[in-house]
Amino acid sequence: MNRKKTSAEKKTKFFVKFFRVIRNKKVAEYVPAGATMLDMGCGSDYYLLRSVKDKIKGGIGIDIAVKDRKDGNITIRRTRIDEKLPFKSGMFDVATMIAFIEHLEKPEKVLSEVRRVLKKDGTIIITTPMGRAKPFWETLVKLGLTEEKTTEDHKHYFTPKEIEKLLGKNGFSITVSENFEAGMNYIAVGRKR
Structure with a gap:
């Protein structure tokens, strides 16, 4: 049964989409044309991959919460990211972790696997919310303008120095x-x- 979205659900969708569009435009600047791409934590709508699909040779999105599917030059695979990735070494030109690393229990283990599946001189692109963003998102949750899951899953708010060190x-x-x-x-x- 299809139900109508409430006003709060529409506002939530607007805020999440608004920030995602800005974030993905920023990321797309660094995705090489003609690249083979791995998007980790792609989400069920694999928005980043869809936004660069005409720019890349092909892409694979992985997430624990997706169903396997194919969409042109994009493949979506249900995959546990905290285990060995099911890809050959040196398979990808670029790997992305967009608003994702803060959800990981063991980011070092995941980064090690990303390094393995990237080609020589391959690129990794990471975005993560800053600690100063936490009160902002919590306020939006209280106002009903975004979902609680926006912040509840965050294991760690990284500083730039911590990401650089990792x-x-x-x-x-x-x-x-x-x-x-x-x-x-x-x-x-x-x-x-």
Whole structure:
């Protein structure tokens, strides 16, 4: 049965979509044309992959909460990300972790696997909310303008230095490290060493 969305649900969708569009435009700047791409934690709508599908050669989105499917040059696979990834070493040009690393219990383990599946000189792109964003999102939750799940799953709010250290420790050289969305979000781009 299809039910009509409430006003609060529409507002929630607006805020989540608004920030996602800004975040994905920022990320798309760093996705190389013609790349093979892995999007970790792609979500059921695999929005980032759909937004770059004409730019990339092909992409695979993985998430524990998706159903397997194919959509043109995009493949979506239900996959546990905290285990060995089901891909050959050196398979991808670029891997993305968009608003995702803060949900991981063991980000080092996941980054090690990302490094394995990236080609030589492959690119990793990470975005994560800054700690200063937490009160903002919590206020939106209280006002009914976004879902509680927006913040409840966050295991850690990383600082730029922590992300840089994690990437360096896992064999990546930092090429971009900057805040965006009025300092509420952070992007790091690394190159596999």
